[in-house]
Amino acid sequence: MSPARTESAASSKKIRGSAGPIAAADESHGRGTVQAPGRGKRNGKGNGAQLEFGAIAERPDKRPDKRSARQAEAKPSKAPAPVAETLELMPSEPEPAKEAARGKRKSGRRLDAVAMATKQREISISEFFSKNRHLLGFDNPQKALLTTVREAVDNALDACEEAGILPRLDITIFEVNEDRYIVSVEDNGPGIVKAQLPKIFGKLLYGSKFHRLKQSRGQQGIGISAASMYGQLTTGRPVRITSKIGTGHESHRVELQIDTAKNQPVVVSDSVVTGDAHWDTVESGTLVEIELAASFKGGHHGVESYLRQTALANPHAEIHYLAPRKQPLHFPRVVAELPPEPNEIKPHPHGVEIGLLMRMLKEVRGRNMRQFLVQSFSRVSDKTAVAILERAQIAPSTSTAEVFREQQVEALYRAIQGTKLMAPPSSCLAPIGAESIQRAMLALVVASEQGGDGLDGEAVDQIVEQAEVDPEVGGMDTGGLFVTAVTRPPSVYRGNPFAVEVGIAYGKGLPADQLARVFRFANRVPLLYQASACSMTKSVLQTAWRNYDIQQSRGALPMAPLVIMLHIASAWVPYTSESKEAIAHYPEILKELKLALQEVGRRLAIHVRRRRRAADEEKKQRYIQKYIDPIGEALQEILKLSDKQVATTVETLRDVLEKSRKL
Numbered sequence: 001m002s003p004a005r006t007e008s009a010a011s012s013k014k015i016r017g018s019a020g021p022i023a024a025a026d027e028s029h030g031r032g033t034v035q036a037p038g039r040g041k042r043n044g045k046g047n048g049a050q051l052e053f054g055a056i057a058e059r060p061d062k063r064p065d066k067r068s069a070r071q072a073e074a075k076p077s078k079a080p081a082p083v084a085e086t087l088e089l090m091p092s093e094p095e096p097a098k099e100a101a102r103g104k105r106k107s108g109r110r111l112d113a114v115a116m117a118t119k120q121r122e123i124s125i126s127e128f129f130s131k132n133r134h135l136l137g138f139d140n141p142q143k144a145l146l147t148t149v150r151e152a153v154d155n156a157l158d159a160c161e162e163a164g165i166l167p168r169l170d171i172t173i174f175e176v177n178e179d180r181y182i183v184s185v186e187d188n189g190p191g192i193v194k195a196q197l198p199k200i201f202g203k204l205l206y207g208s209k210f211h212r213l214k215q216s217r218g219q220q221g222i223g224i225s226a227a228s229m230y231g232q233l234t235t236g237r238p239v240r241i242t243s244k245i246g247t248g249h250e251s252h253r254v255e256l257q258i259d260t261a262k263n264q265p266v267v268v269s270d271s272v273v274t275g276d277a278h279w280d281t282v283e284s285g286t287l288v289e290i291e292l293a294a295s296f297k298g299g300h301h302g303v304e305s306y307l308r309q310t311a312l313a314n315p316h317a318e319i320h321y322l323a324p325r326k327q328p329l330h331f332p333r334v335v336a337e338l339p340p341e342p343n344e345i346k347p348h349p350h351g352v353e354i355g356l357l358m359r360m361l362k363e364v365r366g367r368n369m370r371q372f373l374v375q376s377f378s379r380v381s382d383k384t385a386v387a388i389l390e391r392a393q394i395a396p397s398t399s400t401a402e403v404f405r406e407q408q409v410e411a412l413y414r415a416i417q418g419t420k421l422m423a424p425p426s427s428c429l430a431p432i433g434a435e436s437i438q439r440a441m442l443a444l445v446v447a448s449e450q451g452g453d454g455l456d457g458e459a460v461d462q463i464v465e466q467a468e469v470d471p472e473v474g475g476m477d478t479g480g481l482f483v484t485a486v487t488r489p490p491s492v493y494r495g496n497p498f499a500v501e502v503g504i505a506y507g508k509g510l511p512a513d514q515l516a517r518v519f520r521f522a523n524r525v526p527l528l529y530q531a532s533a534c535s536m537t538k539s540v541l542q543t544a545w546r547n548y549d550i551q552q553s554r555g556a557l558p559m560a561p562l563v564i565m566l567h568i569a570s571a572w573v574p575y576t577s578e579s580k581e582a583i584a585h586y587p588e589i590l591k592e593l594k595l596a597l598q599e600v601g602r603r604l605a606i607h608v609r610r611r612r613r614a615a616d617e618e619k620k621q622r623y624i625q626k627y628i629d630p631i632g633e634a635l636q637e638i639l640k641l642s643d644k645q646v647a648t649t650v651e652t653l654r655d656v657l658e659k660s661r662k663l
């Protein structure tokens, strides 16, 4: 038997023997640790979302009933099978000594090419990422929880927006025990066709967004299946999805695992949901439930913080959140319209590298070069195509196959790069918009000052109505809190359109003696980790805040009662890794961010100087009022003035003082 086969046999044995979902469940039953099986039986005590440990695979027909669980009795959670046991799902490494012995030895060599060949085999993408889970944002239990919530929430919001549905999200974290949780995310989106469920949730690199150029939160086709895989690797449990695609359709519930060796889904159970009051009444939507090893903590990197920021960047979404031992949170919808739908665009010729150009030429069939250029790229008219081809010395009627065969691709590539073209269309972008950013920041800062979660649209309307809008500066002041925001015109990096937005809130309700808080967003998704590796943070650090009368130590964030929100909207966000946590340092992006920061900085400076002047004036006026009458009395006594003379003198003095303080 080849080493490869021996190894996969060994690993599959481990799956069956100790860590399969059903085996793990049976084992815990055997130890008598489970009170009542069935995922979703929650402990409702103290608003918490604690849950009794149970095997989902045993009761595929029962979903956690969040609504009834909220009233359920508290029961202590029991320990599940140790996580270390379940980690054995990963294929074990071959033993180096034995492997080496199998190879033919030559003098001075440990292995020859033939022996090495026996070890060389394809690596499945799932195997790769199960070993390199940190690349996907699963490098510690706290982050794993957040990443799982984020992947499901991103998908839910994307799906709702694509379907033209105002999103309503229900996010619940059930505690199984202190290092195991179930993340449940339900949306009111368009639902998912049953046949697609296995591939979406049980196969890495499968999705609808990778091959298109259009702004969306997801882009790689790896997010939710990676979260499912992490759950499976750390708990042995399958992911569970319930989905309905419209009124009159059945709701389907599927439980899935990933065969990591093959990167293929394995359906554990598949049923139609009947007699369920909730699923019978919803129009459409998807519920994703993933059990995983995790740690639940608050703080700036916690789920709550992530959801607050999600509400800030998605004022059109309504979000409900329930977590263990926490009050339920509700982030109301602040604006009632969906963002404008971004269009899908074709690649811009300047963003296409030579390798991709070769592939495109090879794949396209039955077109001549002129048609190829016009139809495959944006911003290439008939005239431009002819100009490019002339420069490359290729006849417009030449077939694409011929150009590929004759190795004229490099000449074509150079001709494209050397031709001036219009920037790509920005219709693929949907920035948040300066007004929405201002409203959202108001909602957040004012609400947190009032000790609330967020404000609804009406409450924000009221604040905005009372606010002093300053069209000259471009911002508004609500009782000492100044907010302003800038949306830069679209720009391009590597042929990809992007637009940068920056908003600030300054003043009342924010701590004056602390460093400014920076919120980073990409395509409306909050970025909570790797701040120091992100070009957004760099742009704030590199802005000279002292120019705007804001304190700043060298190389540090500004020190002021200040919140800064940065957003990049792009058809392809250049993340520094697959975990989508930080934005790469493209000079074009950095430049745009700095320009936006300078603009809000300038506005802030005008506002602050005006306010300072107004405060000085007020102080002077108070002095005048306080001292003018006693001065009159003193003058009367010294100069023996009549009452009338005193009144005239005081009036003249007041006039002079008022004029000199230049009201």
Ligand SMILES: Nc1ncnc2c1ncn2[C@@H]1O[C@H](COP(=O)(O)OP(=O)(O)OP(=O)(O)O)[C@@H](O)[C@H]1O
Binding pocket: 151, 154, 155, 156, 159, 187, 189, 190, 191, 192, 200, 206, 207, 208, 209, 210, 217, 218, 219, 220, 221, 222, 223, 224, 225, 226, 286
């Ligand atoms: N809640 C949902 N409702 C409808 N469709 C969904 C939902 N979740 C996922 N999908 C579909 O499944 C696909 C795969 O999702 P997945 O999160 O793995 O990748 P992605 O969102 O395309 O990219 P990324 O890896 O960057 O998240 C999506 O492209 C989308 O078509």
Ligand SMILES: [Mg+2]
Binding pocket: 151, 154, 155, 217, 218, 219, 222, 223, 224
């Ligand atoms: Mg996704």
